[in-house]
Amino acid sequence: MGNKIAKILVVGAGISGIRAALDFADIGYQVCVVEKSPAVGGILLQLDRQFPNNHCGMCRMLPMIDRDVCSQFCLRRGLFHDSISVHTSTEVVSIEGNPGQLKVVLSRQPRGVDSELCNFCGKCEEVCPVSVPDTFNEGLGERKAICLPVPHQTSGPYSIDWASCTKCGECEKACPTGAVKLDNEHETFDMEDVAAVIIATGTKLFNPDSVDLYGCGEFPNVVTSTAFERIISSSGPFKGSLVRPSDGREVKKVAWLQCVGSRNLMIGADYCSSACCMFAIKEALLAREKMSKDAETVIFYMDMRTFGRDFQRYRDRAEKESGVRFVRCRVHSIEPGENPDDLRLKYVDSSRKTVEEDFDMIVLSTGKEPGRKLPDYASHEGVFVADSAKGLKDISGSVIGAEVAAGRASRMLKNLGIMPADKDKDQKSAGQSKAFEERPRVQVVLCECGVISDAGSLLDGIESELEKFPGRLDIVRVKSLCRKEGWDKVKQIIRDGSANRLVFAACNKNVLGPKIKELEEDTEIFDSIVESADIYSGDERSIDSLIKDLDMAVSRLRSRRALFEHSQPVTGSALVIGGGPAGLSAALALADHKIDVFLVEKSETLGGNLKYIIDKELRQSIEEILNKVEGNPRIKIHKEAELITSSGISGNFTSKIQMKTGEQKTILHGVTILATGGTAAETDSYSMDDHERIVSLFEMEKLVNDASFSGQAVKSIVMIQCAGTREEPRNYCSRVCCIKSLNNALKIKQIHPDAEVYIFYRDIMTYGDSERIYTEARKKGIVFIPFDIDTKPEVLVESGGLLVKGIDPVLGVPVELKPDWLSLAVGVVPNFIKDLVKIFGIETTQDGFIKEADSKWRPVDTGQEGIFVCGLARAPARADEAMKEGEAAAQRALRILSKNEIIPQRLLARVRHSICSMCSLCIEVCPFNARYIDTAEGKIMVDIASCQGCGTCAAICPNSATLIVDFEDDGIMNVIEAAL
Amino acid sequence: MSDEFEPKIIALVCNWCTYTAADLAGTSRLAYSANVRIIRLMCTGMIDPKYILKALLDGADGVFIGGCHPGDCHYINGNLKAKKRISGISKIVEQFGFDPERLRLRWIGASEGPEFQRNMNEFFESIKALGSTPVRDRMIL
């Protein structure tokens, strides 16, 4: 491929697509993202806050090390990265060729508005005569046929919804810049030499209108969960007040109906959409924030699938602290109430009574749309599919899935000998531009517009005020900055003149944004030394107020200084602790990227819980990786070894391990991956220790898969789920138990068809496609008996036999069972790693799992840059999930390992050692643990890989010894002065 | 009505959430006083008490601080640190002879453009009710 930078195509710009694109960009690839819709961000654009903490934090996906190449603002506004180009309203038509050299045919729908010319004035929208239901707000409220498809996304211009446009031409006439073009011919274009393709098209949500279900579409107050999200959003149709669509009345009582379109065999949806339960709880909690104290929120469900690490406690809080009511039932019907805007729900409650209850509003928890298939090209060689394109995933699941897909693609490319560009050589460091070292000379460019009629006299006024500014300002007027002629003139002025700072006085800054990037290529001007002030948009503003804006811009620019930080070298090897499925897959993923790996395992064998895994396919896949790890010369395996010390900063750690023999070894590595695993939990609930025929589900699994089982006389077996789990102190779902118990039950039925199998359960957690196992189990006649935390079954050992007492769900009468075996779903616990936690200074949850930096957006990072976590060490996971997390952790680690050195970024904290009193307040307060004491030098240092430039340290430093380069005190003070 | 009191307001907003909301208010043409000057900082956790004092002593009638909702801060918890710091500074502000009402901290999320507008208008009105800053009478600036 010569010197060309290998190009990656990512299809879909939701969470997964963005994550995959950033992953590739982070390791030096050029990426092109195509997105079918006119905006970047996927479904998250419509959701302001997400579970399991009701916060956002999407911006935390942005690069944390190479920040200068990526815009530093909220991701909802779009994705801007020097190595990523985004094409919206574009779809893939076909893919052909070989991996490394794929040819992709794309088709683009014109937006109808030229992005170079649109200045967001909104005149087109004003005159457009076509009003249609607002798709961004899920049909609530109206919008015009020409609009900003996502109001906060001004990275693209206005665009025309061709489906509703009548081509009347009003907008074309009204547009002052001539940006509107009423031509909607699709254009097809080819993209050659694409190295790999990632499919991250996400999942379409089920539309309940399509089937006659619960009256969605018929009753205006029955809405989907996404529509509800828009109702409570501040930027939604009701500005965030929780009111009914039909009559705008305050909502006092609202219900959620779970599994609408999921777990429904009638419409071919034999799956669980995995995210809707948590989604509903979150919505109920957000609703409660907006509702009066006496308001009611009720969730109607079959199983509340809270199978993530922190989900059960989230649910419990919702129930106990926030008063969300949970009702287990299938709702029979929705009818209008007495007041036709009210809704009457009919359902059978737990005491088997039919209940009618009225609600103001009903939310349908819609999941994945059934029957959607991936396009044919998804199976083409060199094309990788992210998990979220296969089924609905929560945020962390999408992030991990995208990282896995990106990792697999980059492994393939490495194998083919295709490399990204040498990053260190290529990176122009904007932070260290020469311009900062020179005395500031500011060039002010006033746009003469060409559209606004009285621009001339306004500019005269501004110019005469600017002349009074202290210090030298070069002022020039240019006609129509938004057009090529205008822009060429700007370039000319910069090239000819001696200015090293640039201020634009023009219109909306979004118009200039992309153009300013161009300047970087042609001149010495980086975007960090360009400021702009909007003098044309908005209502009439006084000259005085415009001048203040310009004064503030000039003050900001004058205070920008050079950065005096040095790069940090990177040791290109990794330490992986733990040789179970997660650790093995992380080690192999890195070794496949030609990285040296030290794999440290405490026990005498690799494989971790592999020894307990019976499922043939799963065993094979782990064994395959195990063999590859053992045969890989880049992986140095240390069995029966333990880590005893580790120190250093990201990119540069020094650790010591100790073997069983007492021998010690020092390892130098750039990153650490913690895959310390977990194990079956122990419990004393249900008389576990009192009888040899009471076993854990893991032992049960062994038993039913043993050849001798068919010879046993088995009449009846009871299983009890959630034994000692999902209640304090072990209040989390272990994820593996339900599926395992169901598989065990099916196996029993297969071997002993006449045996009776009873499963006592609280909520069956067969998320995703594993729902099929549940369906099959019911078909096979396995009896399911639900219980609550306060109606647990009772287990007695009587005259040598077992007796299980419970309540029959159908008849409501007590049942007594005398099983041959009792299997308890005991769940899993993380391995004990107190010493490691101390060595690495990382945090754990109350259950002893390692805490990630952000449970949604950075699921495999720890709070300490350069240290990653995966598998059971982080959260309960199935082995296949743990292996994926291992790959994801490896991919995150590659951001560091693929560099020779870490280059200082513009936004960084700096210590003026001469006035630093070493009080260490900054060390305590730094949210990224980026500060440390260099004992040899006797100085407080900043780890430039970890520091994000947030400035908390600068604000707390009593001597102002710490400063943030672009936000130094004097600069901010000057801006304040200019503003007043 | 040219001599009606128009408060001068400095809004120190974080780059991630509140600045986005301010921008959204702008593109959605949600109007608020032109006398509000927005100063973008990376995070509210970066706000040094002296910026607030500087603004008030230089003649601002009110200082508004806008950051991400708790838990949303791009830098994890800068906003919570800011909250602590600002409750301390409001006492100092008082000692300088300013009504602590002239300082207001609010959380405004990225998609809350209307919320930003509402906050600006409310703050503007409450400062208007408080009247012009005492600095103007006491000091010769």
Ligand code: FES
């Ligand atoms: S980034 Fe918004 S408050 Fe910290």
